[in-house]
Amino acid sequence: MSVVRSAKFQIGQVVRHRVYPFRGVIFDIDPSFSNTEEWYRSIPQEVRPAKDQPFYHLLAENADSEYIAYVSEQNLVPDISDEPLRHPQVSELFEDLRDGIFRFRFVQEH
Numbered sequence: 001m002s003v004v005r006s007a008k009f010q011i012g013q014v015v016r017h018r019v020y021p022f023r024g025v026i027f028d029i030d031p032s033f034s035n036t037e038e039w040y041r042s043i044p045q046e047v048r049p050a051k052d053q054p055f056y057h058l059l060a061e062n063a064d065s066e067y068i069a070y071v072s073e074q075n076l077v078p079d080i081s082d083e084p085l086r087h088p089q090v091s092e093l094f095e096d097l098r099d100g101i102f103r104f105r106f107v108q109e110h
Helices: 037-041
Strands: 014-017 023-030 055-061 066-072 076-078 094-098 101-104
Antiparallel strands (some): 094 101
C-alpha cells in the first residue's frame, strides 16, 4: 500500500531552493517523482531526493537566466523576499500576487 502525502506548497506559491540560488513560482505538482530515470540519475547521489514525495514544476530564475525547474519538496522553502519574478511566463499564467501566492490567470473566451 502506498502512502499518499499531501503537498506542502501550492500552485502559485513563490518558493526558493533550499541549497541552490534560484527561486520561482509553482505551476504544477506531481504527487511523487514523475520524470525520467535518466534525469533522476543525473542528480549527484549524495543530494538525490527520495522519489516518494511531491515534486514541483517551477517557472524558475537565477541571477543569469529563466527556465523550468523540477524540484522535490524537501529542497524547497517559501520565498518571503517579495522580490518580483522576471520569468516571462509568470504574467502569462498568473495574476494578482497576494501573500506570496499568485492566482492562475483565467482566459476569457470571446
